[in-house]
Amino acid sequence: MKKFFDDFKKDIKFKSAGPGKKLTEDTSAKPEVVQGRSSVKHDRHAPSEGAQRAGAAALARIEQHQKPKVHTSQDAIRTQVKRELEAEAAALAEKEKAAAAEGSKVPVKDPTLLSVSGVYFICPLTGATLTKSEREVHIKGAILMRFEEDAVEASVMMMHTFNKDREKVKAAVDIISKYVENICKNPTEEKYRKIKLSNKVFQEKVKSVEGSREFLQALGFTSVMLPIEGQEEEEEFLVLPEQSPDALELMKERRDRLQRGEPVRAQLDRQPQAFRQSPNAQRFELPPEFYNLTAEELKREQQQRSELVEKSAMLRTKAMREKEEQRERRKYNYTLLRVRLPDGNLLQGTFYAWDRMPVLFSFMRESLVDGWQPFELIAPGGQKLQESEDIALAECNLVPAALLTFAWDAAVQADIAAAGGKSPTLLKPELLENIRSLS
Numbered sequence: 001m002k003k004f005f006d007d008f009k010k011d012i013k014f015k016s017a018g019p020g021k022k023l024t025e026d027t028s029a030k031p032e033v034v035q036g037r038s039s040v041k042h043d044r045h046a047p048s049e050g051a052q053r054a055g056a057a058a059l060a061r062i063e064q065h066q067k068p069k070v071h072t073s074q075d076a077i078r079t080q081v082k083r084e085l086e087a088e089a090a091a092l093a094e095k096e097k098a099a100a101a102e103g104s105k106v107p108v109k110d111p112t113l114l115s116v117s118g119v120y121f122i123c124p125l126t127g128a129t130l131t132k133s134e135r136e137v138h139i140k141g142a143i144l145m146r147f148e149e150d151a152v153e154a155s156v157m158m159m160h161t162f163n164k165d166r167e168k169v170k171a172a173v174d175i176i177s178k179y180v181e182n183i184c185k186n187p188t189e190e191k192y193r194k195i196k197l198s199n200k201v202f203q204e205k206v207k208s209v210e211g212s213r214e215f216l217q218a219l220g221f222t223s224v225m226l227p228i229e230g231q232e233e234e235e236e237f238l239v240l241p242e243q244s245p246d247a248l249e250l251m252k253e254r255r256d257r258l259q260r261g262e263p264v265r266a267q268l269d270r271q272p273q274a275f276r277q278s279p280n281a282q283r284f285e286l287p288p289e290f291y292n293l294t295a296e297e298l299k300r301e302q303q304q305r306s307e308l309v310e311k312s313a314m315l316r317t318k319a320m321r322e323k324e325e326q327r328e329r330r331k332y333n334y335t336l337l338r339v340r341l342p343d344g345n346l347l348q349g350t351f352y353a354w355d356r357m358p359v360l361f362s363f364m365r366e367s368l369v370d371g372w373q374p375f376e377l378i379a380p381g382g383q384k385l386q387e388s389e390d391i392a393l394a395e396c397n398l399v400p401a402a403l404l405t406f407a408w409d410a411a412v413q414a415d416i417a418a419a420g421g422k423s424p425t426l427l428k429p430e431l432l433e434n435i436r437s438l439s
Contacts, residue, residue, distance in 0.1 A: 002242050009236070014127075029178065035425075038177075039175035050078070054107065055395060057252040058287065068240050079428055080136045080428070083184060102302060110400035112439070113285050113439065114285050114286070114287050115283075115284045115285050115286060115316060115336055115348075115401070116271060116286070116287065116336055116348070116350060117274075117287065118131065118287050118289055119131075119132060119268075119269075119270040119287070119290065119334055119350060120268075120271065121135045121267060121268055121269055121332075122266060122267045122269050123138055123139055123142060123266055124264060124265075124266070124267060124269075125142040125146070125264065126138070128141050129281070130266060131136070132289065133195070134265040137184035138266075139161065139264050139265075139266060140161070140162065142264075143157045143158055143162075143264060144158075144174040145160060147214070150221075151217070152212065152215070152218045152254050152257065154214070154218075155211050155214035155215035155217075155218050156211075156215065156257055156258050156261040157210060157211075157264050158210060158211030158214060158215075159172065159173070159210065159211035159212060159215060159258070159261065159266075160211075160262055160263045160264070161209070161259040161263045161264045162210040162211055163209050163210055168205075168208065168209055169209055171205050171209075171260075171272050172205055172206050172208075173258055173259060174213050175201065175202075175205050175206055176212065176215065176216065176255070176258065177205065177255050177258070177259060179195065179216075180219070180252065180255040181193075181247060181252055181255075183240065183243070183248070183251070184251065185253060186243065187243060188242065190242075191242070193239060193240040193242070193374075194226075194237050194238070194239050194240075195216070195221070195237060195238040195239075196235060196237055197236045197237065197238065198234070198235055198236075215239075217238075217256070219240065219251055219254060220241065220247075220251075221238040221239060221240045222238070222239060222240075223236060223237075223239075224236070224238075224239045225237075226238050226239075242329060263407060268334075268350065268351070269350070270349040270350050270351065270363060271348075271349065271350050272347065272348070272349050272363070272367055272431060272435070273347075273348045273431075273436065274345055274346065274347055274348075274427055274431040274432060274434065274435040274436070275338075275345065275346040275347075275348060275435065275436055275437065275438050276344075276345060276346075276435060276436070276437050276438075277344030277345060277346070278346065278437065278438040279315055280438045280439070281338060281340060281346055281403055281438065282403045284336060284401035284403060286336060286400055286402075287335065288333060289333070290330060290333060290335070290336065290400050291333065291400070292331050292332055292333045331400075332349055332353045332394065332399040332400040333352070333353060334351065334352060335350075335351050335352075335353050335393055335394070335398055335399040335400050335401060335402070336348065336349075336350055336351075336400065337349055337351060337360070337393075337398060337401070337402055337403075337404060338401075338402075338403045338404065339364065339403075339404045340403060340404070340405050341406050341426050341427070342407065342408070342426070343426060345426070345427065345435070346438070347364070347367055347406075347427065347431070349363050349367075351363075351393055352393075353392070353393060353394040353399045353400075354392045354393070354394055355392065356388065356390055356391065356392055356393075357385060357387060357388075357389050357390065357391050357392075357393070357395050357396070358387055358388075358390070360377070360385070360393065361377070361387040363375070364406070367427060367428060367431060368424075368425075368426060368427065368428065369424070369425040369427070369428055370424035370425055370431075371427065373408060373409070373412060373424055374408070374409035374412055375406060375407060375408050375409060376406070376407045376408075376409065377404050377405070377406060378404060378405040378406075379397075379398065379404055380394060380401065380402060380403065380404075380409065383396070385404070406424075408424065409437070
C-alpha cells in the first residue's frame with residue numbers, strides 16, 4: 001500500500017500555491033499492480049496420469065466460466081485512481097481544445113490589465129489553490145489518499161463526492177444502514193453477515209455507487225468465494241466475521257458517519273486584496289471565467305453593447321425592465337466587488353453571483369481589525385445593504401462587478417468618541433502588507 005501511494009503522490013503533486021499556480025498532473029503515469037504471489041518454485045513429484053486428466057478437465061471448466069475477480073481495497077483504490085485520472089485528463093484536454101478553438105474568435109484581453117487574474121478554489125482537504133478545471137480531479141485524488149489514514153472517512157467521502165446522483169447515494173446509504181442494523185440485532189446469525197454480490201438489490205442499489213464496496217470493506221467485510229447449492233460454480237460474497245459487542249457499537253458509529261456524510265467541495269478563493277486610493281476604483285476588466293457564456297456568446301455580447309444602450313433609452317414598462325435585468329444577471333457566475341473604506345483604500349474580493357448578503361458582510365468582518373463593530377455597506381445609487389436580508393448579490397444588481405462604500409455606524413462612533421475612544425482600525429495588517437496600486 002505504501003509503495004502505491006508513494007507512486008500516486010508523484011502523479012498528483014498537491015501544492016498550497018497562490019492564484020495562478022496550477023496543480024501539476026502526470027496523467028500518463030499509471031499505478032503498478034504489485035503481484036502478491038511468490039515466484040519461488042518448489043520441487044514436486046510428477047502428477048499421475050489420472051491427476052493430469054482431472055486437472056485438464058478443471059482447467060477447461062475455468063476457461064469456460066471465468067470466476068469474478070476478487071478485488072481488495074487496495075485494488076479498488078488503484079483502479080479508481082487510474083480511471084479517474086485518465087477520464088479527467090481526457091475531459092480536460094477536450095475542454096481546453098474546444099476553448100482554444102472558440103477563443104480565437106474573440107479578442108484576448110491583456111492579462112496585465114485584468115482586475116483579477118482568474119477564479120480560483122481552495123481544496124478543503126489539502127489547502128491547495130486550484131483552477132476550476134483542476135478542482136474535481138484534485139479532490140478525488142485527495143480523498144483516495146486518505147485511505148491510508150482512515151478508510152472509513154475516505155470511503156464516506158468517496159460515496160458522497162464521486163457520485164453526482166444524490167438519490168442513488170441515499171438509496172445505497174439506506175441499504176448499507178439496513179445491513180448494519182440487521183447485524184447488530186442478530187450478531188450470531190451468519191446470514192446477516194453475508195452479502196451475495198450477484199443479488200439484484202446489491203447490484204442495482206449498492207454496487208453502482210462508487211465507494212460503497214470500500215465502505216463495507218472498511219467495516220470489516222472481506223471478499224470470499226463460496227459454493228452455491230445446486231450450482232457448479234462458486235460465487236463471490238462479502239463476509240463479516242462475528243463481531244464483539246464493542247465492535248458492533250463501533251459499526252453503528254461508522255454507519256452514523258456514513259449517514260451524516262456530505263460531498264467534499266472546493267471552496268471559492270475570495271482572493272482578498274487591498275488597493276490604495278485610486279481614480280480607477282470603478283474600472284473593472286474581468287477574465288472570461290466570470291461569465292456564464294461561451295467565447296462566441298461573449299463576442300456577440302460585445303457587438304450588442306451599442307444596441308443595448310439604444311434600447312435603454314426606449315420607453316419600457318417596469319415589468320419589461322425587471323425581466324431584462326433578470327436575464328442579464330443569469331449571464332454571470334461570479335462577481336468582483338470592491339469596497340471603498342473611509343481612509344480611501346479599497347478592499348476587493350471574488351464572490352459567487354448567487355452568494356447571499358450575509359456572505360459579503362462576513363467577508364468584511366474577517367478583513368477588518370475591529371470587524372465586531374457595526375458598519376454599513378452602500379451600493380451604487382445609494383442603496384443601503386442589509387446584512388439580515390437573505391438576498392443574493394445578483395438580485396441586488398451587484399454583478400458582474402460593483403464598487404461599494406463602507407461606513408461605520410454613526411451612532412456607535414459618536415458614543416465611542418464621547419467616551420474618549422479612538423476611531424477603529426480598518427484593514428488587518430496582513431492585507432496592508434500586500435497593498436497594491438490599481439493600474
